[in-house]
Amino acid sequence: MAKNKESAQLETLEGELAIRLRSYHPRTEYVRHLKNRLVKPAGVEVERSNWKPAVLLISLGIVGFIFATIGLLRYIWSFFSEDESADDAGERGD
Amino acid sequence: MELSDNDALQRAAAGDQDAFGVLYERYVTRIYNYIYYRTGQNTEAEDLTAKVFFKAYSHIGSYKNTGVPFSAWLYRIAHNLVANWHRDNSRSKVVPLEDEPQIVMKGDLPETTVMKGQDSDSLLKVIRTLTSDRQQLLILKFVDNLSNAEIAVIMGRSEGAIKSLYHRTLANLKGDLNAEEFE
Numbered sequence: 001m002a003k004n005k006e007s008a009q010l011e012t013l014e015g016e017l018a019i020r021l022r023s024y025h026p027r028t029e030y031v032r033h034l035k036n037r038l039v040k041p042a043g044v045e046v047e048r049s050n051w052k053p054a055v056l057l058i059s060l061g062i063v064g065f066i067f068a069t070i071g072l073l074r075y076i077w078s079f080f081s082e083d084e085s086a087d088d089a090g091e092r093g094d
Numbered sequence: 095m096e097l098s099d100n101d102a103l104q105r106a107a108a109g110d111q112d113a114f115g116v117l118y119e120r121y122v123t124r125i126y127n128y129i130y131y132r133t134g135q136n137t138e139a140e141d142l143t144a145k146v147f148f149k150a151y152s153h154i155g156s157y158k159n160t161g162v163p164f165s166a167w168l169y170r171i172a173h174n175l176v177a178n179w180h181r182d183n184s185r186s187k188v189v190p191l192e193d194e195p196q197i198v199m200k201g202d203l204p205e206t207t208v209m210k211g212q213d214s215d216s217l218l219k220v221i222r223t224l225t226s227d228r229q230q231l232l233i234l235k236f237v238d239n240l241s242n243a244e245i246a247v248i249m250g251r252s253e254g255a256i257k258s259l260y261h262r263t264l265a266n267l268k269g270d271l272n273a274e275e276f277e
Contacts, residue, residue: 010264013271020217021236026126026140034144035118038151039111 099164106154114154118147121165125172127237132176132229134222142179146172166248173226220270228263231256 097105097116105113125146130139149171157167221229227249234245242260246253 009268013264013268016217017232017236021131021232023123023237023239024127024130025123026143030140031119031122034122034147035115037144038118038147039115 100159103154103157103159103164107157109155114151117164121168122147124165124238125168128169128172128230128233129176131218131233131237132222132226133179134218138179142172142175145175149175162250163247166250169230169248173230177226216274217271220267220274223270224263224266228259228266231259231263235260 097113099117099120102113102116106117122143126139126143129142129146130136133139133142146168150168157164221232224232230249231245234240234248235242240248242253242256246256249256251259
């Protein structure tokens with residue numbers, strides 16, 4: 001009799017466990033986000049930076065700047081040279 | 095055709111990310127449930143579940159197939175992380191089940207009133223006082239609905255040992271619940 005009662009109590013406990021210990025679903029967003037963190041999604045590639053046009057542009061800029069500087073210096077040089085020759089002519093009383 | 099665990103495992107070990115994705119989707123809910131019931135907190139369950147899979151992913155290349163199923167390996171990682179978590183939080187107060195996740199309702203069955211005077215939170219509280227292998231057994235049996243044979247494989251014991259452990263766990267649980275009722 002006591003054994004039957006105990007067995008019935010255990011069955012009741014099993015029933016309660018079956019009800020209480022339910023399966024939960026983690027949040028869908030969480031599951032998806034974690035998968036994306038773990039596994040790189042297919043078809044997504046890291047974009048490689050296209051450095052060649054940038055280097056060409058910078059090189060052209062530097063060369064252009066050098067030519068422009070040389071041109072400017074030559075202009076300034078010739079400007080002052082003309083002034084000096086005019087002064088020399090004035091001093092001689094030409 | 096669905097990829098078996100072993101095939102997926104071999105491919106994942108060889109660097110196939112999609113294969114690991116298959117394993118992840120197959121086990122994420124089970125591992126999450128295991129950790130959720132062991133910690134009682136949704137946020138911790140999410141955090142630790144992520145750690146389990148990151149750890150599995152980083153060690154999958156060195157995983158050796160010795161007949162132990164992949165699920166057992168995952169549960170082992172989860173078990174260790176939960177144990178560390180309990181150790182780290184042993185001094186701080188844990189508020190159980192404060193934020194329940196999305197729930198798969200089995201319905202409000204009339205059996206919910208079977209245990210008079212015993213609310214379900216106290217049942218979970220008592221379950222968490224059991225040893226970790228007993229908690230794992232109850233979770234695998236009731237949450238994952240696994241058979242004793244499947245549980246035996248995961249827990250690395252014989253089926254007979256699982257049956258015996260189950261009966262001892264039930265008896266222990268009944269005693270603890272009765273003791274709590276009288277407190």
